[in-house]
Amino acid sequence: MQSNQKFKKVNRFFTILSILFFTVSAKIYSQVLPYSMNNLSPVGNGLNLNNTLQNPTKPNVKPRELSNNGTGKPIKDSLTISGKNYISEVNPKDTLQKYIFGKSIFTNKNLYFEPNLKIATPSNYIVGPDDELIVDIYGYSEDHYTLSVNAEGTxxxxxxxxxxxxxxxxxxVKRKIVSKLSKIFLGLKSEGSGASATNLYASITLGNIRQINVLVQGEVENPGIYTxxxxxxxxxLLYLAGGxxxxxxxxxxxxIRNNKVIGTIDLYDYLLGGILKNDFTLEDRDILKVGLYQNRINIIGKIKRPMLYExxxxxxxxxxxxxxxxxxxxxxxxxxxxxxxxxxxxxxxLDVNTELSGSFLLKAGDQISIEGITENRYENRLNIFGEVWRPGYYSLENCPTLLSLISKSxxxxxxxxxxxxxxxxxxNDNTFExxxxxxxxxxxxxxEDINLKREDEIFVSGIDNLKENFTVTIHGEINTKIESKNKSDKTSKSISSKLQTASEKIDENKFEENNKNGENNLNTENEINSNLISEESNNKLLERQNKLTIPFxxxxxxxxxxxxxxxxxxxxxxxxxxxxxxxxxxTEDNLIQNKIGEIFKFSINKDLNLDQNASKFKLEPFDEVFIRSSSTYQIQQFVTVKGEIKYPGVxxxxxxxxxISSLITRAGNPTLIANLEGASLLRKRKKSDFERSLREDQLNNLNNSSSQIKSNDKNNSIEFEKIGIDLNNLLKNPGGVDDLTVEDGDVIDIPILKxxxxxxxxVIHPTTVAYKSNFNFKDYINHSGGFTQKSARKRAYVIYANGNIDRARSFLIFKSYPKIKxxxxxxxxxMTKNAQQVASMVNIYTGTITSLISLYLLVQATTK
Structure with a gap:
């Protein structure tokens, strides 16, 4: 009993082992069989020129498919996808294909090696089974036969x-059939064989042709049997097989035909000479064999077609x-x-002289490198540049000496x-002297004249290059217009055409050369630095003064x-x-006296005429000429009066x-609805960077929502400052303390009485309410719903119609608020964040203390 159980266990073990063995074997067989049976693959579906040709091939490589639309040109080729080589995509050596000479013709979709069926039947064509013969008899008698060759060849x-x-x-075949037909058609002759006594001829042509099977094997992309x-x-066949x-x-x-090699094909005859030698007509069961390459060389460098060659x-x-x-x-x-x-x-x-290349035999694996000529190396070049009329390169043969080169240039x-x-x-040691x-x-x-050598560089300097560029400068009240260097200045001026008179204009072709020599170099700029320009009226003459520097x-x-x-x-x-x-x-005296320069003063003729009044003073290099402004000359200044005035304007x-009182009187005095206490004076002033930054911080901290304090341009350094004035007191007391002196650019604004x-x-509800003389500060706050939790009451302030500001004040527990007009x-x-935090903490502590007191009272009541 025990022995039977052991036998069953052993039998079960071997059964499982056998199943595993056959499973693994089947797996290995399925992987190896396609390769081992590659040359014995079954015949494909056959080639129909209007359909698709297929052939079995290696795993993971699709068979080549060709199709056309009747035009004789392919519209599909499975080995070329979007202009790319399909073989390259699946072959790990795809980069090698680009360099093998001749490989491209088998992957080029524009080349199509399709058999031409529209040609006359070759005289050496071998008739076989499935061929179709068409026999036409014409002359004194007519007949037609369509003959198919059967499997026995009859x-x-x-x-x-x-x-x-x-x-x-x-x-x-033609001779044999005519001979047979002449037994029933007397005097029958083959077409083109000469005159017939009976005027009876026979035309024999090939109709449908048969299909043959050819095996392509060896080192081709798609080996197999092709119909x-x-x-x-x-x-x-080579093209269909992918080459x-x-x-x-x-x-x-x-x-190979009938187990014999009947000929070989050398594709280089076609690739290099355009001739296809030994392009044999195939027969049924022929074998086209492509073996391994034997010898290959690589040509690189300066060659017209660097590639791999066999x-x-x-x-x-x-x-x-x-x-x-x-x-x-x-x-x-x-x-x-x-x-x-x-x-x-x-x-x-190996270094091979090209004169011996005709007798130098190649060896497999040779890499032939063609080097290029060294760049920028000339065997006879000379270079002359500088102050000659024709600088450039010249040949040593034509200019062997320095004098001949100068003459040639x-x-x-x-x-x-x-x-x-x-x-x-x-x-000679590749250094220079x-x-x-x-x-x-x-x-x-x-x-003696200098004999030149190859690569000599001759430099002829100019006299102007050996001395400092002499200039003279004129400052002040000159008429030269310049372009402002400050791009934001809207009053920028353009360069005047007066910098050159008609007689001084130079040829455009010589302009660059003259500039190089220091001529007509005009350097204009503002006399005063743009950062130092102010808006004060007494600086107007200084601000518009110019500076011009020209060659001496x-x-x-x-x-x-x-x-x-x-x-x-x-x-x-x-x-x-x-x-x-x-x-x-x-001199030592000058050093002791600490003398810097000399000053000359004189008057000139306004008309610049060459008469006895003209100055005879000759300028020297680096002289600085100053034309001052006249002490009695003044530029007009203007003030604008606007608002509720009888004659507003400039x-x-x-x-x-x-x-101010003088201008108000000239403008016809204020109207009846003018707010005299709300009048203001707008004065243009230049802000510093610190002022602009401080102003922005203040506006952000205050969270100001007022429409009366605005900045037209945060990046503009010029602003109008609002100065509050009281026209009521000013007009009652002209020339008094409130009667300010106006300046150029001021604007007097008289608003309407609001x-x-x-x-x-x-505030809970920001709003605008009617003015009431009996209302105070808190009354107006109550009309807007009262303060919010974030209100900074101690920092409250009032902006009056004329721009003046008044703020709330507090002393101990007493508070006073501004008067409302x-x-x-x-x-x-x-309220600032810190103040909010303090208020929040106070509320928390207050709430906590209140809760503790309430709890204490509750405990006491419960105890009682």
């Missing part, structure tokens, strides 16, 4: 019987360069070719410095300089022209200290 002709045609050429038309040739792989040969493709025995380096690679590129170094070759143990480098310009010409020369030559000594034969010219006078500057303004003081000159005499000031008061800020605005600021 055709059945009516009234004649079976005729064997299989294995015969089309020419032999193709009997007119197909070897190249058609040789990256390991396949292009030079020795064998066609060569056969006895091919030379010359053929590889000129035929395979297409020859050297234009910038190739053709004297020598470097070849990297494998030995049995390592590599070695057009000679020197007028400003050339010929006493020292510099030659930069490249020495400098040679200095005096041209005058060469002309006088004191020195010999014998220039002050009048000449003024003419260059566009003349003088009417505000110029011609009686005092001041010139400041550098101190150029460096008024010019008559005297420097004109008062009968309202505005309450805004931290018509048109006022009451503002309750927001």
């Amino acid at each position: 055709v059945k002709i009516p009234k004649i019987g079976n005729v064997h045609v299989g294995g015969l050429t089309i020419q032999e 193709v038309p009997s007119l197909a040739k070897a190249m058609n 040789p792989t990256t390991q396949g040969t292009f030079r020795k493709i064998e066609l 060569f056969v025995e006895n091919e030379t380096l010359e053929k590889a360069i000129n035929l395979f690679g297409g020859g050297f590129s234009e910038d190739a170094y053709t004297a020598n070719v470097k070849i990297t070759r494998f030995t049995n143990k390592e590599r070695k480098v 057009g000679g020197f310009k007028e400003n050339a410095f010929t006493s020292r010409i510099l030659i930069k020369r490249l020495k 400098n040679l200095a030559v005096n041209y005058n000594d060469l002309l006088s034969k004191k020195s 010219i010999n014998n220039m006078t002050v009048e000449d300089l003024i003419l260059k500057a566009g003349g003088l303004r009417e505000s110029a003081n011609l009686g005092i022209v001041e010139i400041v000159r550098r101190n150029k005499s460096f 008024y010019g000031l008559e005297i420097k200290d004109e008062k 009968q309202t008061v505005k309450i805004s800020g931290e 018509p048109g006022s605005e009451i503002i309750i600021p927001t």
